[in-house]
Amino acid sequence: MSNLAPLLRVKNLRVEFPTRRGTLVALDDVSFDIAPGEVLGVVGESGAGKSMTGAAIIGLLEPPGRIARGEILLDGKRIDNLRYEQMRRIRGKEIGAIFQDPLTTLNPLYTVGRQLVETMTTHLPVGPGEARRRAIEWLELVGIPAAAQRIDSYPHEFSGGMRQRVVIALALCAEPRLIVADEPTTALDVSIQAQVIALLKRLAREKGTAMMLVTHDMGVIAETADRVAVMYAGRIAEIGPVREVVKHANHPYSAGLMASIPPLDRRVERLAQIDGAMPRLSAIPKGCAYNPRCPQVFGKCRELRPDLINAGTTQAACWLYDTEATRG
């Protein structure tokens, strides 16, 4: 997409969960880049590993989950092996996080102003007075009316949509270079969702912030992302420019996923559906994880796991695009 050096580089990331019944592999060999100013959408069904990828990047994997292999580089420097205190400094300053539920992100005991000021004085070379002035500016920027008065309100005094705006202001106020947004609009109504998305998009453009946008809402992806990664059973099934992946997906799974979205512009007698369900982590099939549900499955898919290969407009982990496999 962009010729700039990537800001975030994830290389062969593998996340494991040791359990009593053996080790579960939640993410396996996940690799992607995000350039400055670029929005990468990450989609997939629940359990596919999208949120896990975000959590690994911001160093908040829930124990006993751990990075077993691979690297995460921010601006060329590894951040996956940092100690807790070092990572804490990067979180907030370099990487901002926005989660689905604004109530759990905000501290209910502090006014939103105090939370914004604290974030800025911790991460930026500003004093409390300047931080407060900027906090009001940020609240105005995210569209909170009467920001100068509302700054001393507590989170519970805001409605859901307003609270999510406060969370966005909080994630952006230290001017991070990367934002990891995990379902930032899922808890919001469509009318509010549109406002929040427009805001995120504008801020990312204006400030050149890179964003990893995790969501299962394909509509949000279609209008926000530059590139999209489709995840299935802990791996990237397909990655490419948003228009190609949403409208002309190459991987049979992405194609099935896009086809199952109910259309708004017409009524169909029967929606396209993918039969069956995504496998559990403890029972991932041999070969391609999608092979038992895939309408185009052939011999090699049941034996060997495909890696991402060039599929013309996108990259797909699918043997259909391996010339040797289809010939043989």
Next chain:
Amino acid sequence: MAEAPPMFEARDLARHFDVSRPFLQRMLAREAKRTLRAVDGISFSIPKGTTLSLVGESGCGKSTVARLSVGLYGPTAGSVHFDGRDLAEARALADQRRRMQMIFQDPYASLNPRWRVADIIAEPIRAFSLVRTRGEQENRVAELLTQVGLSPLDGQKFPHEFSGGQRQRISIARALSSNPEFLVCDEPTSALDVSVQAQILNLMKELQQRLGLTYLFISHNLAVVRQVSDRIGVMYLGRLAELSPAESLFRRPRHPYTRALMEAIPDLDMTGRERIPVGGEVPSPISPPSGCAFHPRCPLANERCKRERPELMPAGDAMVACHAVEEGRDDAMPMPAIARDAA
């Protein structure tokens, strides 16, 4: 379809909740009682074998209507009629109760985790004494599991062994086990992934055709609603803004709120059109705006809208509660892109 007598009818239905502070605190602070008008006077009917959907944003009262419809709440005012009988009267009779069932949003919360699936599905069969022997009951459960696309062997498992979509299939099997004719579905697919949602919606349509079911379908998703509905009611702050045959709602949305809602939906075709967000937020139903509840966000609002609450009036083949539509001022607001494309 239209000639069939309504299976279900709501007449001026209202449900208010008392959200005042405790008596003593209220007295000390000299506060008045506060009432939340979750549903504030709505009327609609559903002919047999058809689907009526209610759409709206959170807090518009659609789930309260769902609960009123099966008698989980009693109405504050107005009445609900099921197959010609008042619901309160109908619910006193086991045989009438059997004919209506509900499917809930969250398949993780609506199944008892300690019961085997077969017992969960068999409970309505037992409660209504629909079969005589244990063997008959087992056969019926196996038949129901097959009907919703699961295996009869799944009956021996526990809910945690299933994915969200499979659990919703179990909820549907349980709802069908008493041979109901009327199903109230409260956001049945909004907790599910889109690929699973397609499976469940297809299943529900199939069952409707096969068993002649009548649905009251509650959803916030307009695209989903378009796929399943014969008629659609758009709710805003406890009232119906518009009640219309499904296809005309999308070809010619009339109420400014309906139009704004359609314009706010993300564009999957990436035609490059910008979403036009509805300004502002849904006001609190505890202190709704005067007159038309939508007027603070409505581009067509004038003095009359601030003063006078609009009632549902016929407009073409739809019913619309809007002064601007009634006065023919609605041309000032452009049709949403979806409707323009269809025309």
